[in-house]
Structure formats: C-alpha cells, structure tokens
Amino acid sequence: MKKLMKHLMLTLGIVNTYDKIKVLDAHYRVIARAAPICHAFGFHLSFYDFPFKMNTEELVAFVMEKTTIGDSGTYLQILYEKNHLSVSDLPKKGFPAHFGEIVITTSKPDPKRQVLPEKIAENALRNRSFLFLVGLGHKGLPKEIMNRGKYHLDVTCKGLSLETCTAIGAIPANLAGLMTKLDVKK
Numbered sequence: 274m275k276k277l278m279k280h281l282m283l284t285l286g287i288v289n290t291y292d293k294i295k296v297l298d299a300h301y302r303v304i305a306r307a308a309p310i311c312h313a314f315g316f317h318l319s320f321y322d323f324p325f326k327m328n329t330e331e332l333v334a335f336v337m338e339k340t341t342i343g344d345s346g347t348y349l350q351i352l353y354e355k356n357h358l359s360v361s362d363l364p365k366k367g368f369p370a371h372f373g374e375i376v377i378t379t380s381k382p383d384p385k386r387q388v389l390p391e392k393i394a395e396n397a398l399r400n401r402s403f404l405f406l407v408g409l410g411h412k413g414l415p416k417e418i419m420n421r422g423k424y425h426l427d428v429t430c431k432g433l434s435l436e437t438c439t440a441i442g443a444i445p446a447n448l449a450g451l452m453t454k455l456d457v458k459k
Contacts (some may be wrong), residue, residue, distance in 0.1 A: 329360050390426065405444055
C-alpha cells in the first residue's frame, strides 16, 4: 500500500464551530488529540477558523506548552516537520485543489451525496485525494459547508452521531483498515 500512496493525500480537516475569537481548552485539546491519529494512519491535518493569531510553527509550540496529550504535542511537531499540517481561515469559495475532493463527515448524509467508507477506500487506493471535514462544536458543520462537499460520509454507516474526538479517531482508523484490507486482496 505504501507504494500506491506515494501521491495520495488524505487530510483530516477540522472546522472550528466554537468561539472564533477566544481560545478555549477544546481548541488546543482537539489539535493535540488529532495529531497522533493522523500520524498513525498517514493523514495530513488541517485546521480551519481556529482563533489563533499565530503561524503554524508558533501554534505547534503553543500546543506543546499547553498539553500532555499526544505525547505533549510531539506528533503535532512531526506532522509540522513533514509538512502535513496546515492552519488557515475557512476558504470563502473553495478549498485548495491539492487537498482533493471534499468529504463531509456527518451522521445525517444527504442521500444524493452519501458514500460508503469502502468506496472512499477504493478510490484512495487509486491515488485519489480527499479532505474529510469534521466540525468542532456541538452543532457540527454549518449548512454552508455541508453543501460544499461532493460526498457525505457516515463512518458508522448507522446514522450514529459521534463526539468530535471519537470521529477524529474513527475516520482515519476505519479508512486505513479498509484500504489495507482491499490492498491485501489484490
């Protein structure tokens, strides 16, 4: 699978739907929790609309100072050093093309856009890149973002709503497992 994934980019994009001005514990905790998951399963990590007035390098240092989660931010540092970490405002029109196709993660997928995890895994093995958007906050992703995604993915396939950090773990783990299983069958 490593040979196939040479040009593949799978990105976990976390969209802040909490406070956009004040830094909350939830902001740096989700960063520290997402980094080891992304590192473990070969995903890039991207944050949108977080209330930090700092560049990516400063954010890594800030998180490493604030938490013991994720081995005190060590995995975040690794993602940063590998250029697998980005922080930006939410794009007004569209996400950068290098992230690939937009996949909205939701427990209530639009039936016209719904895709099964297996289909994403199959396409990823064909070197198609995807940006999986997850909402950080109790309201999930705003409707305007829900409409931007070509695909809607319910990683549980059962309509179960997952807490943000649970979804952050489930999405990469599930897809990496499916990709490994499909790759072994070849």
